[in-house]
Amino acid sequence: MATIFFAALFYAATAIFVAGLALKVADYARTPAPLKIPTTPAPTTTGGVWLRMLREVFLFHSLFKSNLWIWTFGMLFHAALLLVLVRHLRYFTEPVWFWVAWLQPFGIYAGFAMVAGLLALWARRFLVERVRYISTVSDHLMLALLVGIGASGLGMKFLAHTDVVAVKAFMLGLMRFDIQPLPAHPGLYVHLGLVALLMIVFPFSKLLHVPGVFFSPTRNQADNPREKRHLAPWAAELEKN
């Protein structure tokens, strides 16, 4: 029964996640940026823009300039999340890629780092007056969701093990449309349920900062307005009058 439920849930969550995100990305891509508005000093070439984007996406460069506390905790969380996700690839690959196998032990530490980063970010929402003022219920719930995912995952590693071989069979089965039984384990149910919830809310929430950063005109435009004429289709229409 639980197997069928989680299988259906994951198919639905994946569909919503992929389709929702694809629609959003298509919408961002289709919407014109009529004016050149890079925050300067900005790179003047496409190559330079790539470097700027890499600095933003991997190093959170602007945040680093802004606030070292948020940068430290944000970096801790995001880098750890990346490692944890990589570690989880072993549930979806057979044989497991060598570099995924090699990163397994680091992924365990990353689980703790991820939860620590999240708790620190959460603490800011209570302790820093300015951040408390701007925090909404959904800001807290999002942190609760992520902490819940991290904690339930760590729980299975360190407190009450589940049959990871069976979990892997279940996941591979999902990918091959050949449903395999999911181990009956409350921690696992919580973990998988929260992950599915995260995938479902992703395209409808502030998690849109992930695709959003790539479409931010202040970051992804080259500073070359005098050299190249930049004209949006709706703006070009004005010249016909």
Added chain:
Amino acid sequence: MAAAEFTTPEMKEFAEVPRLQPGAMAQSKPFLASDKMNEALGFPGTLVPDWHEKAIGRLGELLKKYRSLKVYLDACVHCGACTDKCHYFLGSGDPKNMPVARQDLLRGVYRRHFTLAGKLMPKLVGAQELTRELLDDWFNYFHQCSECRRCSVFCPYGIDTAEITMAGRDILDTVGYGQKYSNEIIGKVHKVGNNLGLPGPALLDTLQGLEEDVKEDTGVDVRYPLDEKGAEVLLITPSADFFAEPHVESLIGYGKVFHAAGISWTLSSKASEAANFGMFIGSYEQMRQVALRIREAALELGAKRIVVGECGHAWRVAYSFWNTLTGIGAGGEDPFALQLQNQLDPAHKQPTHICELTWDLIRRGALKFDKAANDHRVITFHDSCNVARASRMGDAPGGQFDIPRAIIRAVANNYFEMPAGTTHEATFCCGGGGGLLTDELIEIRVKGALPRMDALNQVVERHGVNFMATICAICKAQFTKVLPYYKFNRGMVGGVHQLVSTAIRLGEA
């Protein structure tokens, strides 16, 4: 109505982030535009009865036209990185002047009407209905933002509150709830040709007066020509340069530079204004119409180069937007752009900032200076926000910081930087930009100047700085008004070309 009394904030050696004072600036709002002012720009004269429906409709249109707006309304995670970056927040403590909170005034309505989460669970995600109270908050707080973009430097997603403020003001205009200062001025530009409503004959008179003054001062016949066909350079400068102090000192300087370099130039009575308040109100159409005057003047006068005087937002519009709006620039392949680009000299950057022109001449040794003539001045430089964060000078990123400083060092001996974190890309707005340079907003202007005054105070105390150079007409007017509130001499502020003017050698009289 006189502005209510208020206390000028205290300057501190180490600027502090204030505690929140909710509602501290809730009463601050500009005058409403009259029906005539609004209608002259094609906006409804007064607040329309169906403003709610129209406002939501306009937001929907803007979301289709501006990727910036759409992405920025979605992407914010409320991390708080911007919360201590706005000069109006730092000076007033009003939490709605934190960039994220200012954005949320619009974001809440976006969530409510344009997102699934906001439609299903408005309370949960901070979605809110556009009530009359919220509309008033838009009017008040979108006019406590100078669109200076300091917050966008520090946002991990580059969210630019200026884009949100512009959208907010656009919607307000669409429902007949426009701001007097900006809309009245745009009307004057359309009607007379400049922000001040200075007609051609008055302009000619002023310029002739300048020629006499300079002759008296220097013994040299420096010309300040108007509407001269065939001049190489068409100079577009803020109209404040024609008569306001200290602005006019820089205009005198531009003329001396052209004279010393032997470049023929002219001003235009049709385009006697570099400012483009269409940007402030977020209206592409208004910005385009105002910019088209420059194009027409250039075509009529047959100029080969278009040079822009000392004005911050005007340089943003000229540098970043003119090519898009009018084809002043390069790279256009459409007939509209080609018509102008065939006339302009491709050997020069189009448009050119007056500082680029002057620095180029200095570098080539075409200008000579008597630096000691500026020895009575101990100088610092205030980076104007639109020049610093929304434009460039020269070939390399950051030229907008280096070139004005290089000019100052070439014409004067005593120069000191204000503390790091208050200059270059992190510069603080003067407090009067973005359509806020109007008397009824004096309280927020004075409070918003606090971070700059703190920084200035440090170099005044340490190095005896007595002159803050800047390249923006709004900065000059704002500081002239606000410096006395902080017990500084209003004469401390002036232009870079004022310094050039003092030191330049004009050759044999």
